Amino acid sequence: MLDPLNRFVVYRNDRRSKYGGGVAILINCCLHSIQIDIDSKFSEIECLVCDLLCASPVRFMVFYRPPNYDSDVLNSICKCIELYSSIEFSTVIVGDFNCGSIDWHDFNRGSSDFYSLFFNTVNNLGFSQYIDQPTRGNNILA
Numbered sequence: 001m002l003d004p005l006n007r008f009v010v011y012r013n014d015r016r017s018k019y020g021g022g023v024a025i026l027i028n029c030c031l032h033s034i035q036i037d038i039d040s041k042f043s044e045i046e047c048l049v050c051d052l053l054c055a056s057p058v059r060f061m062v063f064y065r066p067p068n069y070d071s072d073v074l075n076s077i078c079k080c081i082e083l084y085s086s087i088e089f090s091t092v093i094v095g096d097f098n099c100g101s102i103d104w105h106d107f108n109r110g111s112s113d114f115y116s117l118f119f120n121t122v123n124n125l126g127f128s129q130y131i132d133q134p135t136r137g138n139n140i141l142a
Contacts, residue, residue, distance in 0.1 A: 002026065008072045013048045021046050023062045023095065027117045045073055047095075049084050059087055063095035071117075074099075078121040085125055091128060 001079040002010050011033075015021035023046050027033045036059075037051040046064040051057055061084060063077055077097065083090045101114045122129075 008087040011048050011050050013046060015046055016043070019066070021066070022046055023064050024075055025050055025060060025062055025096055027052065029114075036084065038080070039083070042076055045076050045080060047077070057089040059085070059089060061085070061091065061093045061095075063093070063097060065095075065097045065099075067098045070097075074118055078117055081121055082125065085127075091127075093122070 002024065002056050003010075003026065007029055009029055011025040011027070013023050025048050025049060026129060027050070032053045034051050034053065036051060039116070048062045049059065052057050061081065063080075065073055065077060067140060074097070097118060102115050102119050
């Protein structure tokens with residue numbers, strides 16, 4: 001159903017704890033890519049990591065953190081980002097972390113230590129927020 005014409009390599013990580021949900025990455029079959037095996041200590045988070053192997057390789061990381069999940073999940077996501085972004089080529093992180101109180105325009109972490117952890121992790125690793133328009137209500141996807 002995701003790719004009826006077989007034009008893409010489909011990488012999936014379906015949600016384990018409930019019905020439905022998960023994350024996926026589709027990469028054109030013409031491009032060479034590999035999925036990176038994630039350490040089992042991150043099994044409770046919805047994430048995928050894959051490398052696009054070309055002249056200038058790129059690592060893609062996709063995450064989803066459902067709303068109202070506890071701080072342990074966000075902490076695991078931050079540790080996963082730290083571990084799998086420490087490579088010699090560019091890394092792109094995409095997903096929905098449900099950290100709506102972070103103000104990326106004004107560089108404001110929000111009022112919660114919970115969101116500060118994510119904000120500090122991505123900033124300390126040198127990542128930049130490229131989504132600058134609200135994606136749901138007044139929230140910018142982060």
